[in-house]
Amino acid sequence: MKMIILDRDGVINHDSPEFIKSPAEWIPIPGSLEAIARLNQAGYRVVIASNQSGIARELFDMSILNAIHHKLHTSAQQVGADIDAIFFCPHAAIDNCDCRKPKAGMFEEISKRFKVGLKGVPTVGDSLRDLQAGFVSGCVPYLVLTGKGQKTLETGGLPPGTQAFPDLASMVDALLKDANAPAASAA
Ligand SMILES: [Mg+2]
C-alpha cells in the first residue's frame, strides 16, 4: 500500500495566525485538492495529521472541527480527490500529550490503523514540527513553502534529507514523476 501523510493548515488550505475556526475560513490552496486526486490516481492513500490546539484553547469545538472537515471532504470529492482519514491532536502544548507534533503519536496511530510501516512514507508539512514528527517515524520529510513554509525554510534546522517545494501541487508532481521514472541502472 502506498501512503502519504499531509499536514492540513498551510499545506492543503491557507493557514491563519488566528487559527482556522470555521468552515468559511477553510479555503484550499489552489491546486492542492487536484494534487491529492493525482495521488489517489497513482494509488496513494492520503491521510492528514494535524495539530488543532484551537480545541484546547476553546477557539472552536468538535462540532465546528467536524464541519470544517466535512467541507474539506466535500471540496476534495468535487475534484475527484479522496482523503482516507484525518487524525488530529486537540491538545495544547501545555497538555504534554503524545499526539501533538513534533511528537510521533499521530503517526503511530496512522501506522496502527492502516497496518502499515511508515519507513519511506512521504510526509508533507509547512512547519518544522511536522517534519520532525514524520522524520522520527521513519517518513521522508517534504517542506512546502505555502503557509509557514517560507519562514520554516529561513529558520533552518530541518531534518536531514528534507526536500522543499513551492507548494503541494509541485511536490506531488515531483513525487509522481520520480515514481514513474525508469530505475537508474547500477554503475
Ligand atoms: Mg501547518
Ligand SMILES: [Zn+2]
Ligand atoms: Zn495531543
